[in-house]
Every structure is written in C-alpha cells, then in structure tokens.
Amino acid sequence: MTPWKPLISDALTVFNFLLASYFVVGNGVYTLLMLMSLVSVWLHNRRLAYEGLEEMKASTVTPPVTLIMPAHDEQNVIVESVRSALRTDYPGLQVFVVDDGSNDQTLERLIAAFNLVTVDLIYRPRTPTRGVRAFYQNPASPNLLVISKANGGKPDALNAGLNVCRTPYFCSLDADCLLEPDALLRLMRPILRSPSNTVASGGVVRILNGCEVKDDRVVQVRLPRSSLERFQVVEYLRSFLFGRTGWDLLGGTLIVSGAFALFHRETVLEAGGFSTDTVTEDMELVVRLHRWAAGHGRKIAMSFTSDPVCWSQCPSTLKMLARQRRRWQLGLCQTLWKNRFMLLNERYGAIGLLSFPFHVYVEGLGAVVELLGYCVIVLAILFRVALPNLLIPFVVVGLAWATFLSVGAVVLEELTHRRYPRLRDLETLLWYALLENFGYRQLILWYRFQGVARFLAGIRKWEKVIHHGAAEQAMEN
Amino acid sequence: MHLQATPISAVLLVIAVVIALATAALIAFAFSRRRRREKHFRDLDELHRQCTPIVHNILAGSIDYAAGIEALRRLCPSGSSPALEQTLLFRNLPDAQVPLRRRLCEDLGWVERWQQRLVGQPSHPESRSASTKSGNLLERLTPLRFVGRAESAQNLGLVRHTPSWRVLVNALDDPSLDVRASAATALSLIQAPESVPALVERLQAVALSPSPALSVRQIKAVLVRFPVERSLDLLPSLRHSHPRVRYLATDIIRGMVEREAAADSGFTLAPECFALELAEVFLSQLVADTNPDVRARAAAVVARLSDARAEPALRCLLDDPEWFVRLHAVRSLGDAPRPGLLDSVTQTLTDSNWRVREASSRTLLQWGGPGIRRLLEHFLVTDDAYSREQIAELLERAGLISPLLRQRGEGDDERGSGAMEALIEQGTVGTLLTTIEALDGERQRTLLERLAEGNGSRTQVLAQALAARIEQRAPALLAGLSGRTGNVQKP
Numbered sequence: 001m002t003p004w005k006p007l008i009s010d011a012l013t014v015f016n017f018l019l020a021s022y023f024v025v026g027n028g029v030y031t032l033l034m035l036m037s038l039v040s041v042w043l044h045n046r047r048l049a050y051e052g053l054e055e056m057k058a059s060t061v062t063p064p065v066t067l068i069m070p071a072h073d074e075q076n077v078i079v080e081s082v083r084s085a086l087r088t089d090y091p092g093l094q095v096f097v098v099d100d101g102s103n104d105q106t107l108e109r110l111i112a113a114f115n116l117v118t119v120d121l122i123y124r125p126r127t128p129t130r131g132v133r134a135f136y137q138n139p140a141s142p143n144l145l146v147i148s149k150a151n152g153g154k155p156d157a158l159n160a161g162l163n164v165c166r167t168p169y170f171c172s173l174d175a176d177c178l179l180e181p182d183a184l185l186r187l188m189r190p191i192l193r194s195p196s197n198t199v200a201s202g203g204v205v206r207i208l209n210g211c212e213v214k215d216d217r218v219v220q221v222r223l224p225r226s227s228l229e230r231f232q233v234v235e236y237l238r239s240f241l242f243g244r245t246g247w248d249l250l251g252g253t254l255i256v257s258g259a260f261a262l263f264h265r266e267t268v269l270e271a272g273g274f275s276t277d278t279v280t281e282d283m284e285l286v287v288r289l290h291r292w293a294a295g296h297g298r299k300i301a302m303s304f305t306s307d308p309v310c311w312s313q314c315p316s317t318l319k320m321l322a323r324q325r326r327r328w329q330l331g332l333c334q335t336l337w338k339n340r341f342m343l344l345n346e347r348y349g350a351i352g353l354l355s356f357p358f359h360v361y362v363e364g365l366g367a368v369v370e371l372l373g374y375c376v377i378v379l380a381i382l383f384r385v386a387l388p389n390l391l392i393p394f395v396v397v398g399l400a401w402a403t404f405l406s407v408g409a410v411v412l413e414e415l416t417h418r419r420y421p422r423l424r425d426l427e428t429l430l431w432y433a434l435l436e437n438f439g440y441r442q443l444i445l446w447y448r449f450q451g452v453a454r455f456l457a458g459i460r461k462w463e464k465v466i467h468h469g470a471a472e473q474a475m476e477n
Numbered sequence: 478m479h480l481q482a483t484p485i486s487a488v489l490l491v492i493a494v495v496i497a498l499a500t501a502a503l504i505a506f507a508f509s510r511r512r513r514r515e516k517h518f519r520d521l522d523e524l525h526r527q528c529t530p531i532v533h534n535i536l537a538g539s540i541d542y543a544a545g546i547e548a549l550r551r552l553c554p555s556g557s558s559p560a561l562e563q564t565l566l567f568r569n570l571p572d573a574q575v576p577l578r579r580r581l582c583e584d585l586g587w588v589e590r591w592q593q594r595l596v597g598q599p600s601h602p603e604s605r606s607a608s609t610k611s612g613n614l615l616e617r618l619t620p621l622r623f624v625g626r627a628e629s630a631q632n633l634g635l636v637r638h639t640p641s642w643r644v645l646v647n648a649l650d651d652p653s654l655d656v657r658a659s660a661a662t663a664l665s666l667i668q669a670p671e672s673v674p675a676l677v678e679r680l681q682a683v684a685l686s687p688s689p690a691l692s693v694r695q696i697k698a699v700l701v702r703f704p705v706e707r708s709l710d711l712l713p714s715l716r717h718s719h720p721r722v723r724y725l726a727t728d729i730i731r732g733m734v735e736r737e738a739a740a741d742s743g744f745t746l747a748p749e750c751f752a753l754e755l756a757e758v759f760l761s762q763l764v765a766d767t768n769p770d771v772r773a774r775a776a777a778v779v780a781r782l783s784d785a786r787a788e789p790a791l792r793c794l795l796d797d798p799e800w801f802v803r804l805h806a807v808r809s810l811g812d813a814p815r816p817g818l819l820d821s822v823t824q825t826l827t828d829s830n831w832r833v834r835e836a837s838s839r840t841l842l843q844w845g846g847p848g849i850r851r852l853l854e855h856f857l858v859t860d861d862a863y864s865r866e867q868i869a870e871l872l873e874r875a876g877l878i879s880p881l882l883r884q885r886g887e888g889d890d891e892r893g894s895g896a897m898e899a900l901i902e903q904g905t906v907g908t909l910l911t912t913i914e915a916l917d918g919e920r921q922r923t924l925l926e927r928l929a930e931g932n933g934s935r936t937q938v939l940a941q942a943l944a945a946r947i948e949q950r951a952p953a954l955l956a957g958l959s960g961r962t963g964n965v966q967k968p
Contacts, residue, residue, distance in 0.1 A: 050631040061698040118907030119873040139876030393489040
C-alpha cells in the first residue's frame with residue numbers, strides 16, 4: 001500500500017460524513033416540507049370552495065394592479081403574452097410592457113399588433129434606470145402601455161415599469177408567460193384576507209410546453225413530448241407544490257418566482273426597487289425586503305399560494321437549460337453572499353435561522369458537495385483507492401430518498417390540483433419522477449456546479465434563454 | 478475516525494428498502510385515488526346532468542314547482558346530493574329567479590342543513606360534503622370542520638337567505654377566520670339592514686385592536702356593498718374619538734357613494750338617501766377633521782352632496798395644506814362637475830405636487846367643453862413648465878391630439894390651434910407625427926401650410942420637415958426633431 005493512500009482514505013471518510021449530512025439535511029427538510037404541504041395544499045383546495053372570487057372582482061375595495069412585463073428579444077412570444085395579460089380577469093388592471101432595448105422585432109410587433117402610437121409621457125424615476133426612449137399607447141385601449149428603453153437587464157426594465165406604475169400593487173410577469181384568467185385575483189386574495197401587511201404574494205409557475213393553447217389561453221393541459229421537458233415538469237411540481245408552500249408555512253419564504261409575483265409597490269420602492277447587481281432579481285428583492293423590514297422595524301408578511309397559475313415555457317434544449325440553471329445558481333450564490341450576515345441571525349426569525357442556512361448548505365453548497373461525491377466514487381474506483389464502506393450506501397439511500405420526494409410531488413399534484421387529466425399523463429409523470437434522479441439530476445447538478453464556479457470566478461453575465469411562441473411550440477409538438 | 482461498517486450498512490440497507498416500499502405505496506395510492514376520483518366525478522356528472530335541466534326549468538317557471546321538486550327528490554332521495562347542491566348554487570342567476578331558488582333550497586332542506594352546519598350541529602350523514610372520503614374527513618376531524626361551516630355560510634349568502642342573518646352575525650365570532658370571512662361576505666350578499674350594526678361593531682374592533690378578527694379590507698369590502706342608505710349606521714363611528722375609526726367609517730361611506738355613482742353618473746346624495754345628520758357631520762366636522770386622511774376621504778362624499786355648503790367646503794379642501802387632501806378633493810370632482818369650482822380646480826393645475834396637477838388636468842378633461850377650454854387656455858398662458866408638461870401628457874393620453882390637429886387644419890378654433898403650436902414648441906410631437914402621417918395627402922398639405930404660418934420656430938421647422946418627408950426628401954431631419962425634448966420634472 002502506498003503511503004498516501006491512508007491519508008486519502010481518511011479524507012474520504014470525512015467527505016463521506018459531509019455527503020451524508022447533505023443528503024440527510026436536504027432530503028429530511030424536504031420530506032418535512034412535503035408532509036406539511038400535503039395537508040396545507042389539500043386543505044387550501046377545499047377552502048377554494050368559498051374563496052369569494054366573484055365578490056372580490058366586484059368589490060371596489062380590491063386594489064388595482066399593474067402587470068409589468070419586461071421583454072428583451074422576445075419577438076416570438078410577446079404578442080400572445082400581452083394579449084393573454086390583457087384578458088386577465090381583474091378590476092382596474094394596467095399592463096406595462098417594458099422593451100429592454102430589444103435587438104429583434106419585439107417593439108415593432110407590439111406596435112403593429114396593438115396599433116400603438118408614440119405618446120410623450122412624463123418619466124419621474126424614483127429608482128434610477130437606463131434611459132427611457134419612448135412610450136407607446138393606443139388611446140382606444142389605455143390600459144396597455146409600452147415603454148421602450150435602453151438595454152439594462154431585467155431588473156432595470158422592472159424598475160422602469162415601477163417608476164411609471166401608479167397602482168398600489170404591481171405584478172411582475174415574464175414575457176413568455178400566459179396567465180390563467182383568474183390568476184391575479186387568486187394572487188391578490190391572500191393579501192386582502194391577511195390581517196398583517198402582506199407585501200409579496202407568489203403563485204405557481206407551470207410548464208406550458210406541450211399544452212394546447214387557443215386564443216392566448218391554455219385550453220388543454222398536456223405533458224411535453226421531450227424527456228428533457230418532462231423532467232422539468234416533475235422538478236417544477238416539487239419546487240412549487242411543496243418546496244415553496246412548505247417554506248411559506250414555516251414563515252421562511254426566501255424565493256418568490258419573479259416570473260409571476262405580486263408586490264406592494266411602495267414597499268418595494270422604499271426598499272430600493274429591483275437590484276441590478278445579481279442575476280436573480282426576484283430572490284434578491286425578497287431577501288432584501290426581509291432585511292429592510294427588520295431594519296426599519298416593520299412587520300411584513302409574504303405569501304405563497306398554489307392555485308394562481310402562470311404558464312411558462314421551459315427550455316427545450318440542453319443548451320438553454322444549461323443557461324437557465326447556471327443563471328439560477330449564480331443568482332442564488334450572489335444573493336446569499338450579499339446577505340450573508342442574515343445567516344443564523346435570530347433578528348430575521350425563521351428566515352435567518354432556518355431558511356437561509358438551508359439554502360446556503362443544500363441549495364448553494366450542495367451542488368459542489370454532491371458533485372464531488374460522484375467524482376470521488378469514480379476516481380476511487382479508477383485509482384483503486386478503498387472507498388469508505390458507507391459512501392456508496394449513503395449515496396444510494398440519498399438517491400432513493402430523493403426519488404421518494406419526486407414521486408411525492410407527483411402524488412401531491414394528484415391529490416390536490418390534478419391539472420394533468422389523463423391517466424396516461426399520471427403514469428408518465430410517475431415514470432419520470434422515478435427516473436429523475438438517475439441522469440437528469442446529475443446533469444442539473446453539473447450546470448449548478450458551473451453556476452457556483454462562475455460565482456467564484458466573479459462572472460456576472462446574464463445568460464439569455466430564448467423562448468418560442470406557444471403557436472410555434474404547438475407546431476413543433 | 479472509524480466506523481463499524483457492517484451494522485450501519487445494514488441499517489442503511491433497511492432504510493433504502495423502507496424508502497423504496499414507501500415510494501411504491503405512494504404510486505399505488507396515486508393510481509387508486511385516480512380511479513376513485515374518476516368514478517366519483519363520473520357519478521357526480523351524471524347526476525348533475527339529470528338535475529340541471531329540472532332546476533333550470535323550475536327557476537324559469539317552465540315546469541310546475543311541485544312536480545319539479547318531486548322529480549328532484551326522485552333523483553336524489555335524500556334531497557341532499559352534492560350534485561344538486563352545486564346545481565342550485567350556480568352564480569350569475571338573474572335577480573328575478575333568486576326568490577324561487579331560495580324557496581327551492583328551503584323546501585329541499587338545504588337551508589336548514591347549512592344553518593345547522595354553521596352553528597356546529599352534525600349534519601345528516603347523507604348530506605356530507607361531496608360524500609367522498611375527503612368530505613367525510615372534513616366532518617369527522619374537529620379541527621377541519623371549519624371548512625363545512627365556511628361553505629355553509631357562503632351558501633346561505635349565495636341564495637340570499639335573509640332570515641339567516643342572525644346565524645351569520647353569530648358566525649362573525651366563530652373561532653375560524655375562514656368562517657368569519659365567509660359569514661361577513663354572506664351578510665354583504667344578503668344585505669339585511671339588521672346586520673349592519675354588528676358589522677360596524679366589528680369594524681371598530683378591527684380599527685382599535687392590535688389583533689383583528691378580520692382584516693380591515695374584508696370588513697370594508699363587506700360594508701361598502703350595502704346601499705348608501707345604510708350609512709346612517711356608521712354615524713357613531715364618524716363621531717368616534719379615535720381618528721382611525723372616523724377614517725375607516727368615512728372611507729366606507731366614500732366607497733358606498735362611489736359604487737352608486739359608478740352605476741349612475743348623475744347620482745347625488747339627496748336627503749332621502751343620505752340623512753341630514755350625516756350631511757351635517759360631513760360638512761361641519763369631517764371636512765375640518767384633525768386627521769387629514771378623514772378630510773381626504775370626506776371629499777368624495779361632499780362632492781356628491783346636494784347642499785349649498787358643499788362648494789365652500791370643497792374649496793377649502795382644494796386649498797388644504799396636505800397635498801393628498803387636495804388630490805382627493807380634485808379627483809372627487811371629476812365625476813361630479815361643479816361649475817362654481819372651475820376657478821379653484823384651475824388653480825390646482827399649478828399645484829406644487831405633480832399628482833395634484835395630474836388629477837386636476839384629468840378632472841377638467843372629464844368636465845368636457847368648459848373644462849377642456851379652461852385647460853387649453855391655461856396651457857397657452859401659463860409660464861409654469863411643469864403644469865404645461867402635465868397638460869400635454871394628458872392631451873396625448875386622452876387621444877386629443879387628433880381633434881386639436883383637425884382644428885388647426887381647419888383653423889376654426891383659435892384656442893385649439895394655439896395649443897397645437899404650443900405642444901410642438903415644447904417638443905410633444907410623438908402622437909402628432911403619427912397622426913399627421915395617417916392623414917391623406919390633401920389634408921396633410923393643408924395642415925402643413927397652416928402649421929408653417931405659425932409663429933414658433935420649431936413649428937415652422939416641423940412643418941418644413943414634414944413637407945420634405947412627404948416628398949421623401951428629408952426623413953433624417955424629422956427624426957432629429959421628434960422625441961421627448963421638452964420633458965421637465967418637478968418633484
């Protein structure tokens with residue numbers, strides 16, 4: 001036996017514990033969240049029977065909302081997304097599209113589709129943004145406003161919309177999203193019902209790929225055809241149905257998907273608007289709102305509900321998926337690092353003591369720990385170094401547990417929302433939930449690892465994910 | 478660091494097997510649940526399909542009521558099928574059919590069941606919600622029974638069962654927030670006058686207590702739905718010593734008034750619908766309240782009062798030291814024009830706060846002819862760049878550029894022509910360019926000739942540039958001229 005082998009063996013044993021703790025903490029917390037969410041979402045669904053959406057819609061007390069849609073090079077999807085947004089069933093709705101210096105025909109298509117003309121509106125920036133070039137409106141439909149500005153990124157575009165917005169609440173909506181007609185009313189419901197000051201309300205983002213779209217509405221929910229997209233359906237179910245619901249129940253909401261989220265305008269402005277120094281402005285804003293509230297002695301609440309649905313396109317190629325996941329991981333690392341003093345800080349309650357440490361260890365560092373685990377196994381086999389006896393069993397148990405969670409997410413969907421009506425869809429989803437942790441998980445892990453590497457290298461580049469229109473998607477399918 | 482590998486490996490193996498079994502159990506459960514649900518919904522749909530035409534025919538009066546009830550009882554022997562419940566509770570029922578539906582629900586025993594469930598008495602086993610395991614679970618487990626109570630409260634409201642108001646008022650003190658909220662909504666649908674004092678009592682509690690039973694917005698939403706005649710019940714709250722109570726009461730009456738005004742643009746608060754005592758409180762106390770929020774919310778009510786003292790009161794509010802009081806005052810006059818206040822509203826065009834200037838321009842625009850004339854006059858004579866900018870924005874947003882341009886082309890209105898020229902001089906040319914380009918050749922030429930006669934240098938340049946563009950000679954010149962060159966900002 002060579003002299004360095006015992007040293008490596010000891011290092012592997014230590015690493016073994018690290019990996020085991022990662023699997024136990026990650027899967028353990030997720031199991032807890034799943035069980036809590038199961039009760040909560042099931043009960044929430046029963047409560048929908050007396051939700052009073054009609055009364056809310058008719059009430060003069062329901063506050064008006066502005067939908068802000070930042071768009072950069074979204075010529076394929078923008079017109080149908082705006083049409084869908086305009087059809088949202090909400091009293092006093094305004095729709096602002098912020099063209100963030102597109103290089104394609106995004107602006108021209110909007111002008112042509114909605115007969116827009118230039119209007120010289122006054123721009124009073126409360127948060128600084130890149131230069132606003134022009135405003136476009138159709139006097140016949142004044143609830144749509146298009147803002148054209150120099151390219152400054154999604155947060156900059158959101159800030160431009162925020163500067164023009166006059167309603168007490170605004171909803172950020174990605175340009176590739178289709179809203180369900182009552183999604184905004186459902187998103188507003190927890191705010192109206194809450195006796196506390198709810199400043200952010202998040203809903204569920206579901207995958208549009210494969211669904212049948214007619215008149216800018218999802219009319220038939222179907223699974224996408226490609227395996228890559230189907231894995232993402234399972235992943236989204238896990239993330240939204242029990243990840244976010246569970247953290248919401250614990251009062252530890254750290255992420256509200258900016259693809260579809262409602263915010264209190266004045267609170268966001270007071271907290272400084274969307275920050276341009278991270279690539280996930282939604283998570284950064286939510287964390288900053290918690291920080292701001294604690295710093296200013298304000299009591300705020302955030303809510304997540306699983307019935308307001310926004311349909312969004314997921315990447316359909318490995319290249320786009322890699323870009324998306326690298327960006328998410330990079331943004332997560334940036335946000336956690338920027339707010340690192342919140343870690344284990346009791347001043348921030350459940351956020352500082354539970355949610356933040358979990359996101360650092362499992363979501364942030366987990367990408368490195370797990371990937372290293374796989375590498376160690378492969379290298380040890382290659383170099384014939386004795387592996388600790390427990391390394392492989394731990395990995396096997398970890399993966400089995402993760403599979404249980406993926407299947408649990410599909411079952412949770414089946415018990416509650418049942419948006420996939422065909423039995424075949426349920427079978428397919430369960431099949432993909434079983435397979436997700438053997439290949440797809442490792443692929444995502446690799447992209448996440450790249451995101452961490454970019455963070456460590458100080459790269460801040462926003463990687464653009466190109467979307468196809470629903471009509472194009474339908475043709476492809 | 479040394480581990481006893483064998484026992485731990487065995488434990489891990491056992492864990493892996495347990496997890497695998499649990500996963501298999503979950504999958505089996507999902508399939509079995511799917512099969513049960515499909516069967517349940519098939520049965521429900523079938524019953525629904527049979528019940529719906531009978532219920533519709535009863536409500537439309539196309540079949541005999543007794544025969545209809547009999548047919549429903551034959552379909553659902555207990556008279557309490559969830560399919561029948563859903564059929565009876567459909568929304569958007571014509572007002573004329575509401576009493577008949579209420580009677581149907583009473584005769585089929587639904588009202589009694591809902592009332593019993595709301596007060597916490599066990600319902601008949603056959604009437605349990607959805608008659609599924611989940612429905613039974615909700616009734617069996619005490620902590621989950623609130624769902625049934627909340628549903629019952631909502632149903633009583635949906636069928637507008639007025640005699641149930643007392644049960645619903647009692648439900649406002651239910652331990653569950655859901656039941657309290659549902660009961661409050663139901664009361665707003667039933668609109669029993671007797672329930673208003675109970676709701677006002679809750680409003681005061683919410684305003685004063687740090688741990689409210691219902692959210693302020695929920696109680697407001699409920700009270701605002703009542704007719705404005707019921708605002709008299711809020712009189713004690715308007716006179717309350719606590720400013721927050723006064724504010725909420727004033728805001729609710731404002732909501733009632735605005736709701737009525739939205740349905741009838743000529744709506745005024747005459748003594749027959751708005752008691753003199755109330756008018757007195759608004760005119761003598763609330764417009765001078767120490768709490769500016771109260772003054773602000775009182776403006777909308779005072780603007781609709783048919784009382785000679787309303788105009789002086791509004792004039793004071795338009796001159797209030799707090800900008801948001803002026804804002805509310807000027808906004809409230811938009812739908813309720815008062816020619817006597819034309820000068821006062823015009824003065825707010827130069828207000829120090831841009832929100833007031835914006836609201837002021839909008840109000841004058843809403844007033845139509847005299848308001849627009851005053852707006853254009855002010856636009857032509859004022860030296861206040863902020864005010865001009867605000868008016869220009871509004872003219873564009875309201876689509877008034879095209880009519881002004883037409884007036885300029887036809888030369889039939891001095892004021893409109895001047896305004897057009899002034900707009901060009903300050904650089905508000907975005908909509909103008911689009912509009913001119915959309916005109917036919919002859920009208921374009923006439924218009925450009927008239928524009929070229931203008932005094933302003935930018936107007937002349939614009940006219941020349943447009944003429945050149947029409948002849949395809951100088952697109953670049955025009956591009957250089959357009960844009961938001963005259964944008965000024967005032968905090």
